[in-house]
Amino acid sequence: SQQGEEDPQALSIQEGENATMNCSYKTSINNLQWYRQNSGRGLVHLILIRSNEREKHSGRLRVTLDTSKKSSSLLITASRAADTASYFCATDAIMNRDDKIIFGKGTRLHILP
Amino acid sequence: DAGVTQSPTHLIKTRGQQVTLRCSPKSGHDTVSWYQQALGQGPQFIFQYYEEEERQRGNFPDRFSGHQFPNYSSELNVNALLLGDSALYLCATGLAGGRVEQFFGPGTRLTVL
Numbered sequence: 463s464q465q466g467e468e469d470p471q472a473l474s475i476q477e478g479e480n481a482t483m484n485c486s487y488k489t490s491i492n493n494l495q496w497y498r499q500n501s502g503r504g505l506v507h508l509i510l511i512r513s514n515e516r517e518k519h520s521g522r523l524r525v526t527l528d529t530s531k532k533s534s535s536l537l538i539t540a541s542r543a544a545d546t547a548s549y550f551c552a553t554d555a556i557m558n559r560d561d562k563i564i565f566g567k568g569t570r571l572h573i574l575p
Numbered sequence: 576d577a578g579v580t581q582s583p584t585h586l587i588k589t590r591g592q593q594v595t596l597r598c599s600p601k602s603g604h605d606t607v608s609w610y611q612q613a614l615g616q617g618p619q620f621i622f623q624y625y626e627e628e629e630r631q632r633g634n635f636p637d638r639f640s641g642h643q644f645p646n647y648s649s650e651l652n653v654n655a656l657l658l659g660d661s662a663l664y665l666c667a668t669g670l671a672g673g674r675v676e677q678f679f680g681p682g683t684r685l686t687v688l
Contacts, residue, residue, distance in 0.1 A: 505679040506679070510676055550618075567615075
């Protein structure tokens, strides 16, 4: 079953605008990660935020985490055509030292020229 | 330093056949996880191998089995293929006991006819 659910399912914005994607999850986590996937290829790790962190930045990416609401957001500023991809949030389900990662269904982002 | 590699890139099989997919981890990594990603969905965790043993497993039938070799590379075997097994199969490697971040290979696209 899916742990995380991204919202919206699809998003189209003009190049240069900011893109915001949200992720909600069901159970308590230790970490939440965001990945990017281009055209059904392998996933690229973008950023990891731990449960005791509220915000994290990496270049044009900003991730927030609200553990009380069990939600996270990914903001991509000044979007570029190369940002067109699917974005997934992934949460860990750490029990008994297992580090299984559970993915949501993803947000398909399309940057319009 | 080579990243995670997978072979073959594409594969076409017919129902009832058996298939073996291969994964070589990123240098220094010792865990290998396998994921199935159906079209338009997020990756679904199949199982993880560490020290040549299956350490944890997702909700997949016994038709899905695997193996890890002493050099940490891994194979995913699927028996009695069904049409529904058509998907992108992703391999992800990491460090046991390390951060949860995993590095993904480009995937193997399996089509079952």
